[in-house]
Amino acid sequence: MAKTSARMPRLEDVAERAGVSHQTVSRVINNHPNVSKATRERVEAAIAELGYRRNTAARSLVTRKSQTIGVLGSELSQYGPANTLLGVEHAARDAGYFVSIAALRAVSREAIFDAIRHFLDQSVDGIVVIVPHSETLLALEELKPGVPVVAVGSLGSESVSGAMVDQKRGAELAVGHLIEQGHRRIGHIAGPQDWIDAVARAEGWSAALRAAGLEDNLVVEGDWSAGSGYEIGRKLAAERTATALFVGNDQMSLGLLRAFNEAGVRVPEDVSVVGFDDQPESGYFTPPLTTVRQDFEELGRRCMDLMLSAIENGDTVSTTVVEPELVVRRSTSAPA
Amino acid sequence: MAKTSARMPRLEDVAERAGVSHQTVSRVINNHPNVSKATRERVEAAIAELGYRRNTAARSLVTRKSQTIGVLGSELSQYGPANTLLGVEHAARDAGYFVSIAALRAVSREAIFDAIRHFLDQSVDGIVVIVPHSETLLALEELKPGVPVVAVGSLGSESVSGAMVDQKRGAELAVGHLIEQGHRRIGHIAGPQDWIDAVARAEGWSAALRAAGLEDNLVVEGDWSAGSGYEIGRKLAAERTATALFVGNDQMSLGLLRAFNEAGVRVPEDVSVVGFDDQPESGYFTPPLTTVRQDFEELGRRCMDLMLSAIENGDTVSTTVVEPELVVRRSTSAPA
DNA sequence: GAGTAAGTTGTTAGCGCTCACAATAGTTTC
DNA sequence: GAAACTATTGTGAGCGCTAACAACTTACTC
Numbered sequence: 001m002a003k004t005s006a007r008m009p010r011l012e013d014v015a016e017r018a019g020v021s022h023q024t025v026s027r028v029i030n031n032h033p034n035v036s037k038a039t040r041e042r043v044e045a046a047i048a049e050l051g052y053r054r055n056t057a058a059r060s061l062v063t064r065k066s067q068t069i070g071v072l073g074s075e076l077s078q079y080g081p082a083n084t085l086l087g088v089e090h091a092a093r094d095a096g097y098f099v100s101i102a103a104l105r106a107v108s109r110e111a112i113f114d115a116i117r118h119f120l121d122q123s124v125d126g127i128v129v130i131v132p133h134s135e136t137l138l139a140l141e142e143l144k145p146g147v148p149v150v151a152v153g154s155l156g157s158e159s160v161s162g163a164m165v166d167q168k169r170g171a172e173l174a175v176g177h178l179i180e181q182g183h184r185r186i187g188h189i190a191g192p193q194d195w196i197d198a199v200a201r202a203e204g205w206s207a208a209l210r211a212a213g214l215e216d217n218l219v220v221e222g223d224w225s226a227g228s229g230y231e232i233g234r235k236l237a238a239e240r241t242a243t244a245l246f247v248g249n250d251q252m253s254l255g256l257l258r259a260f261n262e263a264g265v266r267v268p269e270d271v272s273v274v275g276f277d278d279q280p281e282s283g284y285f286t287p288p289l290t291t292v293r294q295d296f297e298e299l300g301r302r303c304m305d306l307m308l309s310a311i312e313n314g315d316t317v318s319t320t321v322v323e324p325e326l327v328v329r330r331s332t333s334a335p336a
Numbered sequence: 337m338a339k340t341s342a343r344m345p346r347l348e349d350v351a352e353r354a355g356v357s358h359q360t361v362s363r364v365i366n367n368h369p370n371v372s373k374a375t376r377e378r379v380e381a382a383i384a385e386l387g388y389r390r391n392t393a394a395r396s397l398v399t400r401k402s403q404t405i406g407v408l409g410s411e412l413s414q415y416g417p418a419n420t421l422l423g424v425e426h427a428a429r430d431a432g433y434f435v436s437i438a439a440l441r442a443v444s445r446e447a448i449f450d451a452i453r454h455f456l457d458q459s460v461d462g463i464v465v466i467v468p469h470s471e472t473l474l475a476l477e478e479l480k481p482g483v484p485v486v487a488v489g490s491l492g493s494e495s496v497s498g499a500m501v502d503q504k505r506g507a508e509l510a511v512g513h514l515i516e517q518g519h520r521r522i523g524h525i526a527g528p529q530d531w532i533d534a535v536a537r538a539e540g541w542s543a544a545l546r547a548a549g550l551e552d553n554l555v556v557e558g559d560w561s562a563g564s565g566y567e568i569g570r571k572l573a574a575e576r577t578a579t580a581l582f583v584g585n586d587q588m589s590l591g592l593l594r595a596f597n598e599a600g601v602r603v604p605e606d607v608s609v610v611g612f613d614d615q616p617e618s619g620y621f622t623p624p625l626t627t628v629r630q631d632f633e634e635l636g637r638r639c640m641d642l643m644l645s646a647i648e649n650g651d652t653v654s655t656t657v658v659e660p661e662l663v664v665r666r667s668t669s670a671p672a
Numbered sequence: 673g674a675g676t677a678a679g680t681t682g683t684t685a686g687c688g689c690t691c692a693c694a695a696t697a698g699t700t701t702c
Numbered sequence: 703g704a705a706a707c708t709a710t711t712g713t714g715a716g717c718g719c720t721a722a723c724a725a726c727t728t729a730c731t732c
Contacts, residue, residue, distance in 0.1 A: 057396035058718035082413035226620040258620040284562040284594040286622045394688035
């Protein structure tokens with residue numbers, strides 16, 4: 001109940017107690033070099049005795065820095081985005097920043113503008129964007145917020161830094177594995193094509209296939225959900241065109257597996273399946289899913305690395321790429 | 337690039353443009369009643385023309401309110417906590433609050449204290465705690481932060497408000513369903529017993545069983561993960577003591593299902609399984625999982641309701657309960 | 673020993689806002 | 703028509719901090 005009992009101590013109180021000026025105290029808490037050792041110790045003692053904590057609002061008012069990073073996200077309850085957020089949060093808090101979040105209910109230009117304004121009202125020092133739609137980048141380029149922006153999953157924008165997992169490489173890993181096993185007809189269940197990652201995975205699939213001289217004409221689009229995977233699975237079980245399927249994510253894979261099981265299509269004996277993400281549950285699907293692992297937390301940390309060097313060193317736009325990894329389990333084998 | 341081009345307009349600039357005093361402008365943006373319609377319109381026009389936005393730091397400095405809610409969470413990437421966070425965020429932003437997060441890497445007294453201090457440094461107006469360990473409450477009672485605290489999953493603390501899904505009721509729903517189907521030997525795979533919810537679910541299971549005159553001696557403890565469900569499933573498949581299992585959450589259920597499938601134990605023919613949570617994927621397990629749905633977003637919204645009434649009306653400690661719902665799918669049937 | 677430099681500390685102003693109060697204009701009452 | 707209100711607007715101070723500059727030490731140079 002420290003708050004109600006008495007006024008919080010401020011710089012002036014500490015100064016008085018230590019027998020110095022408030023400015024000297026300010027120097028101590030900001031680690032300025034020109035403070036004698038004796039004074040510094042005296043001030044630190046006073047700070048400890050009084051339980052002094054710097055008032056963020058006052059500091060922020062004069063420095064025009066809030067020590068806050070805004071994280072703009074959508075689908076933040078999903079495995080990938082949620083863990084990326086966690087990575088950002090950990091790195092930010094370690095670096096002494098606060099993390100403010102704005103979760104988009106729906107992805108639209110207006111909603112993004114709203115959220116950015118929300119952050120600007122808070123005078124955030126930078127914005128991390130975890131909204132993996134192509135549309136987002138456009139919105140960001142249009143409304144240059146005046147603070148550094150790092151976007152997850154983007155690469156090669158002119159005004160926005162980006163950190164991404166190499167999706168194309170991940171797709172190639174998956175398809176390469178299938179080809180190695182001897183598959184020749186490899187289909188793709190893509191994610192919604194307004195997602196950057198979905199497009200990149202589809203491209204990787206296509207590229208790998210063509211590089212091996214195989215056809216890339218078997219593709220269906222889902223919406224990332226297990227439900228859509230299930231619906232597609234039912235159709236595919238009837239058609240049986242491919243001997244292997246590269247699925248855009250693990251959740252659709254789950255639905256697909258379910259549909260195949262119902263239809264009596266055996267995995268991997270009849271059809272091999274590779275997913276994408278490697279959620280913690282994927283190793284316990286029936287059968288355990290071969291998939292491509294993405295390190296989302298690392299991705300989040302990289303975002304903050306970029307952000308910090310933008311804020312503190314004034315670095316300009318740059319990018320970083322995290323490598324994906326193939327995890328082979330039991331949903332893939334050689335074709336019958 | 338609004339920031340670099342020129343100074344942001346402030347109250348004074350708006351005042352000048354509208355031909356009034358800065359105080360009148362302040363009245364307008366704070367919706368004070370005593371401003372004539374004409375003046376208000378003139379001021380609003382000036383605000384729009386200048387693109388004025390109030391400086392949060394300055395306001396916060398004088399009011400000692402930050403319009404920020406701190407959300408302290410652990411396991412924030414899991415389905416439940418992540419969606420609760422989302423609920424809190426939406427309700428908070430709708431109410432004009434910023435949402436600052438601190439994610440615990442590990443749950444310990446020290447880590448909780450750290451995070452609370454972090455929030456206090458930011459002078460948050462309130463703290464929502466999504467850390468469903470019994471330990472958390474103790475830490476909060478010890479370190480009274482001086483701002484309203486709402487904890488998810490807690491009920492009946494003296495200094496902390498709580499919002500929870502009625503876990504015991506959920507367990508009774510699940511077990512009741514199993515009993516109705518004719519099961520008599522119903523086991524429980526519990527969550528870690530330092531989690532409030534895990535304890536409540538185990539109690540609900542036990543209470544429902546005893547109320548029906550059945551024995552409540554078949555219980556094993558997992559750690560919420562699919563992996564632990566799998567390990568337990570392997571043991572149980574060998575022993576075959578129960579005809580039905582109430583599992584603490586959906587992820588453990590998935591692992592269990594996997595283990596049973598491997599061991600040739602059929603679900604629901606040989607053993608019925610009920611989960612808890614109803615994640616979006618649960619309907620696509622093999623077989624689709626009967627489970628207890630919790631509305632996590634609603635839970636988060638309720639937290640903010642409590643928080644807002646605590647902040648704005650000075651309401652004291654109170655609680656709110658969200659009702660769970662049984663979702664019957666295909667993992668349960670009458671015993672053989 | 674005067675002159676200069678470097679290190680250390682203090683003084684003043686002001687960031688942009690809200691609060692308490694003062695002042696003015698407009699309205700009602702008897 | 704003066705007194706007593708009410709509605710509307712303005713003035714001044716100060717929230718707690720940092721930045722810029724001023725001032726005072728101490729040490730060193732020639």
